[in-house]
Amino acid sequence: MDTDYVAEILKGSPRAISRVISWLENDDPRASGCMEKIYPHTGRAYILGITGSPGSGKSSLTDKLTQKLRSQGLTVGIVAVDPTSPFTGGAILGDRVRMGDIAMDPGVFIRSMATRGYLGGLAQATSNAVKILDAAGKDIILIETVGVGQDEVDIIRIADTVCLVLVPGLGDVIQSMKAGVMEIADVYVINKSDRPGADQLCAEVTHRVAQDVEIRARQWPPPVVQTVATENEGIDEMADAIQAHRSYLEQSNRLIDKRRERTRDETLQMIHYELFRAIKAYLSRDHRMDQLVSDIMERRENPYRLMHRMLKNYLRLPESDISLNAD
Amino acid sequence: MAEKKIKMIVAKPGLDGHDRGAKLLSRIFAEAGMEVIYTGLRQTPEMIVAAAVQEDADVVGLSSLSGVHNYFFPRVVELLREKQMNDVLVVGGGIIPKEDIPGLKQAGVAEIFGPGTNTETIVNFIKENVRK
Ligand SMILES: Nc1nc2c(ncn2[C@@H]2O[C@H](COP(=O)(O)OP(=O)(O)O)[C@@H](O)[C@H]2O)c(=O)[nH]1
Ligand SMILES: [Mg+2]
Numbered sequence: 001m002d003t004d005y006v007a008e009i010l011k012g013s014p015r016a017i018s019r020v021i022s023w024l025e026n027d028d029p030r031a032s033g034c035m036e037k038i039y040p041h042t043g044r045a046y047i048l049g050i051t052g053s054p055g056s057g058k059s060s061l062t063d064k065l066t067q068k069l070r071s072q073g074l075t076v077g078i079v080a081v082d083p084t085s086p087f088t089g090g091a092i093l094g095d096r097v098r099m100g101d102i103a104m105d106p107g108v109f110i111r112s113m114a115t116r117g118y119l120g121g122l123a124q125a126t127s128n129a130v131k132i133l134d135a136a137g138k139d140i141i142l143i144e145t146v147g148v149g150q151d152e153v154d155i156i157r158i159a160d161t162v163c164l165v166l167v168p169g170l171g172d173v174i175q176s177m178k179a180g181v182m183e184i185a186d187v188y189v190i191n192k193s194d195r196p197g198a199d200q201l202c203a204e205v206t207h208r209v210a211q212d213v214e215i216r217a218r219q220w221p222p223p224v225v226q227t228v229a230t231e232n233e234g235i236d237e238m239a240d241a242i243q244a245h246r247s248y249l250e251q252s253n254r255l256i257d258k259r260r261e262r263t264r265d266e267t268l269q270m271i272h273y274e275l276f277r278a279i280k281a282y283l284s285r286d287h288r289m290d291q292l293v294s295d296i297m298e299r300r301e302n303p304y305r306l307m308h309r310m311l312k313n314y315l316r317l318p319e320s321d322i323s324l325n326a327d
Numbered sequence: 328m329a330e331k332k333i334k335m336i337v338a339k340p341g342l343d344g345h346d347r348g349a350k351l352l353s354r355i356f357a358e359a360g361m362e363v364i365y366t367g368l369r370q371t372p373e374m375i376v377a378a379a380v381q382e383d384a385d386v387v388g389l390s391s392l393s394g395v396h397n398y399f400f401p402r403v404v405e406l407l408r409e410k411q412m413n414d415v416l417v418v419g420g421g422i423i424p425k426e427d428i429p430g431l432k433q434a435g436v437a438e439i440f441g442p443g444t445n446t447e448t449i450v451n452f453i454k455e456n457v458r459k
Contacts, residue, residue: 015410018383026331089332090357096378097367103374110381114362116332 006037012136014109021111024128027119035128038135043259045077045134046246049159051147051184056165057191058144059098060229061238066102066142068239074140075107077133079126081145081155084114091115095144109133120273123154127266130158156184158262160255161245163187163238166205168197183214185222187241193226193234202226220248279310333361333457335386336379338370340403341395349390352420352446356388359450372402380410385457389436391421401434408435414458420444 008016023031050058050065059080066076080095093112102108111129118125130141145155147164156162164185188209190202206224209215215222223241227234249255283289295301311317335356339349346368353363364382366375379387387407389400400419407415419431420440428439437456440449 014377014380015412018381022334022383084362085357088358088360090360091362092353092357092365093362094353094365094367096364100367100369100374103366103377104371110378112362112364112382114332 006034009034009038009132009136010041017109017132017136018111020132021113021129024125024132025113025116025118031128035131038131041135042131043134045130045138045141046161047130047134047159048140048142048242049156049162050142050144050165051156051162052165052189052191053167053170054146056167056170057227057229058146058165059095061163061165061189061191061227061235062095062142062144063099063102064229064232064235065239066099066108068235069140070102070105070107075138076102076109077130077136077138077141078108078110079113079129079133079141079143080110081113081115081122081126081143083146084116089116109136109138119277121154121269123158124266124269124273126155127158157265160249160258161186161242163189163242165189165191166201167192168195168201182208183212186220186245187238188222188224189238190224190226191229194228194231198226219252219254220245279314282314333386333453334364334382334384335361335388335453336364336366336375336382336384337388337390338366338375338378339368339390340370340372340375340399341391341393342369348392348421352388352390352449355446356450356453359454361386361453372399372406375403376406376410376412379407379412379415384415386416386418386453389417389419389421391419391423394422396421396423396431397427400431400436404435416453416457418449418453420449 003016005016005020009020020031020034023034050062052058062078062080066078069076078099080093082091082093082095084091091114093114095112096103096110099110103110113126113129115122126143130143133141143155143159147156162184164182164187166188167190188205190198190205192198202224209222209224223244225234225237225241227238249258283292292301292306296303296306337349337353337356339346350365353365356363364378364384366378375387375389378384387403389403391399396419400417404417407413407417417436418438418440419436422442423431423439431439438452
């Protein structure tokens with residue numbers, strides 16, 4: 001008998017959660033039907049993002065923060081994203097090493113994900129995994145991701161509260177400023193505060209935050225907290241800062257706005273990728289695309305005209321919306 | 328559908344305190360294109376199986392140097408079966424006396440690789456025997 005994966009997910013079955021996440025990872029056609037049925041049951045969980053350089057202590061903080069949340073009676077889902085090697089396609093996902101204390105807790109579900117080359121984008125893949133954990137009843141969902149590339153900044157946009165982890169001695173602040181990562185933080189966490197230079201880094205970040213014109217214009221001044229994840233120090237302060245941000249979002253209605261924006265982006269992106277996939281599949285049949293490319297190369301066809309014709313023929317939208325000049 | 332990646336848990340059950348070998352193997356499997364979930368030291372069979380369930384692992388690789396294999400390896404297989412994960416390939420390595428191997432295989436460990444086994448042999452074995 002076939003398992004009813006949706007019903008099992010809604011009951012919180014780890015086996016069903018993990019199987020459907022695999023389908024998502026493999027672009028298995030069974031995934032989208034499940035997601036459709038799961039969707040009405042999402043939107044309950046609060047989503048936390050933890051980002052920072054490799055080795056900054058994200059997994060250690062995730063472990064300790066999860067224990068804290070569990071002590072408050074909350075259930076936790078964790079999605080830990082690590083890079084796929086562009087050379088081999090493989091990945092080492094080592095986040096569980098730091099999560100030994102929560103590994104056996106039935107109120108915690110940990111899933112590692114490699115960045116791969118997801119068809120609908122990494123953010124989409126992560127967001128789908130988060131939705132499954134949400135539907136499965138997890139109260140808080142933690143996304144751990146390395147904050148360097150654009151992709152990672154993108155993932156973090158699925159989070160309601162973003163914690164940026166910085167450590168002394170990495171020149172992290174300068175790098176983060178360059179990558180535009182600094183601006184996405186709702187809470188700054190100075191981890192490895194047992195190391196020399198932590199106080200100075202803390203002062204520097206506090207100063208930058210106070211000086212940043214864009215950050216200053218916001219209603220939420222991002223707090224800076226110091227932690228020693230390995231010693232479980234500062235975790236209460238970190239949890240309090242997150243809770244304060246959550247309360248701010250909820251009371252100011254910003255949470256609704258944020259999620260509204262996210263829903264809009266996500267929906268458009270889903271349509272974008274699915275259209276792209278469908279048109280590509282159609283054009284790839286019988287070497288149609290190869291023929292078109294040859295025609296274009298020999299200037300018998302024109303890519304601009306072709307694009308316009310494709311849209312006109314295959315989308316039933318008002319002419320004014322598919323005109324090349326429409327804005 | 329995207330190409331299916333092999334997901335493998337690499338775990339080091341038991342209490343001995345160094346994991347250079349397991350880390351090295353993890354790197355080799357990753358270089359062979361697998362997604363390797365490295366779980367670290369001092370893993371209990373229960374932890375390993377919980378990880379296998381949550382990660383939907385295709386393979387569990389167990390490395391033991393401290394002589395706990397006769398208990399740990401069969402226990403992992405047994406717990407996997409309890410979770411209806413019968414199709415997960417379990418392989419073992421480390422320092423394991425020859426005379427223990429038949430018993431381990433009997434218990435459901437697919438293969439045991441001794442020290443100095445060519446890593447390509449291990450990778451090929453996994454690729455050929457993993458659930459499709
Ligand atoms: N000294 C010190 N080491 C830490 C602290 N937090 C984490 N570490 C260590 O830093 C290393 C990387 O930690 P991990 O949590 O895996 O970092 P991630 O790559 O950001 O997930 C590990 O060896 C941790 O034990 C801390 O507050 N102080
Ligand atoms: Mg990590």
